[in-house]
């Protein structure tokens with residue numbers, strides 16, 4: 001059975017849940033995205049709901065795909081001591097990007113086994129910056145902290161270094 005179908009049937013890939021669905025090496029997760037994605041999105045949902053749903057599905061598939069790649073890497077290495085490399089990419093060129101992605105790549109498979117999105121910008125924080133210090137800002141900030149997209153201060157070039165540090169030490 002294909003991974004997406006199993007995810008739908010069992011209810012997700014959250015490793016903490018009882019319904020955890022781990023990917024099998026034989027499942028080609030990348031191919032499944034294209035084939036199964038449209039039917040997975042409910043057609044009667046609002047545009048915002050569809051976007052949220054699409055983002056959740058993409059996140060689940062990406063995590064499952066990386067788990068699968070990690071499993072494949074461990075299997076090919078015949079050990080959990082695997083050799084990896086790291087690489088960074090940015091949304092825009094010219095060392096001024098506000099968004100970057102750090103990827104951890106397995107030596108044997110060449111596949112991405114973990115990734116971290118780095119951002120020095122948050123639309124929410126930006127829209128509230130003029131009201132900093134106000135009581136309304138303080139209330140908003142308390143709720144916003146857990147969903148803030150900004151996780152990087154400093155240059156775009158440092159995103160790669162800091163992102164790798166986040167991945168290796170699981171700081172999120």
Ligand SMILES: [Zn+2]
Nearest residue numbers: 122125148149
């Ligand atoms: Zn924010």
